[in-house]
Amino acid sequence: MEQLEEPVVARFRHEALAVILQVRPRVAGAGEPAYTLSVLAWRRRRDPFAGDWALPSGPVGQDEAIGASVRRHLATQVELEEISHLEQLRTLSAPGRDPSQRTIATAYLGLVAATSEPRLPQHAAWLPVGDLPSMAFDHAHVIDEGVARMRSKLSYTNLGFALVPAEFTLAQLRDIYEVALDQEISVTNLQRILRRRAQLEATGGFGEPGENGGRPPRLYRFTARELEVTDPFAVLRPSR
Numbered sequence: 001m002e003q004l005e006e007p008v009v010a011r012f013r014h015e016a017l018a019v020i021l022q023v024r025p026r027v028a029g030a031g032e033p034a035y036t037l038s039v040l041a042w043r044r045r046r047d048p049f050a051g052d053w054a055l056p057s058g059p060v061g062q063d064e065a066i067g068a069s070v071r072r073h074l075a076t077q078v079e080l081e082e083i084s085h086l087e088q089l090r091t092l093s094a095p096g097r098d099p100s101q102r103t104i105a106t107a108y109l110g111l112v113a114a115t116s117e118p119r120l121p122q123h124a125a126w127l128p129v130g131d132l133p134s135m136a137f138d139h140a141h142v143i144d145e146g147v148a149r150m151r152s153k154l155s156y157t158n159l160g161f162a163l164v165p166a167e168f169t170l171a172q173l174r175d176i177y178e179v180a181l182d183q184e185i186s187v188t189n190l191q192r193i194l195r196r197r198a199q200l201e202a203t204g205g206f207g208e209p210g211e212n213g214g215r216p217p218r219l220y221r222f223t224a225r226e227l228e229v230t231d232p233f234a235v236l237r238p239s240r
Helices: 066-076 137-155 169-181 187-194
Strands: 013-025 034-042 058-061 087-091 102-111 124-127 200-206 218-222
Touching: 013 066, 013 137, 034 137, 034 169, 034 218, 058 066, 066 087, 066 124, 087 169, 102 137, 124 218, 137 169, 169 187, 169 218
Parallel strands: 013 102
Antiparallel strands: 013 034, 013 058, 034 124, 087 102, 200 218
16 A cells, blocks of 8 residues: 655744724823824844834744733843733744745734833834834734724724723723724713723722813723623714
8 A cells, every 4th residue: 555755844033012092191182092002013124124113923833822922022022021811812823924934924913001101112113003104024914903903893892991001081991992992981871881881980089180170080990801792793983
């Protein structure tokens, strides 16, 4: 009986890739949003795409899980450890995605709270997702997928916990959700939806009064700070 030859198993470079999003405070003029949705990136120092911006990435170690590799590269290369949520996004395997060598990448989506201000190296920065510069490889498309995933999950999970500080006012919550979802939101309707889903509770504390004085606003928090599916059939479309 003829013996079949064993197929040659190809070996490729495998990298971990991170789409890290944050709703960041900004200096806003009258009528402008107080926050902007941003993604963490660094400027490449070598070819291919030298000088272009890219998502944080690096090779997966021989004895390392991919999620652990993502966290290691973020901690060592852009000094980011304050990640509120991290989940696998997708695997990128197009043969020509890296012109220098065959590279498969597993992309992760990470979220950072709005009040976090990690110290970044000079070659890294937060870029507004609505006005991205030229991005290396397929990273612009991966960012779009990360933003879409985040917005989708905000509709049926408690993922908002990863974007806000531990305690917040309803106005802060509304502002952050508006930027994250890219739509206007009613505070009353947002509170009603999240409380109906048992995501939101009052802390008993109060925030600072506004510029015009008045009663200090109540502080709230999410009831859980780990991902939970709270309404698998719902789509969050608050009243405009």
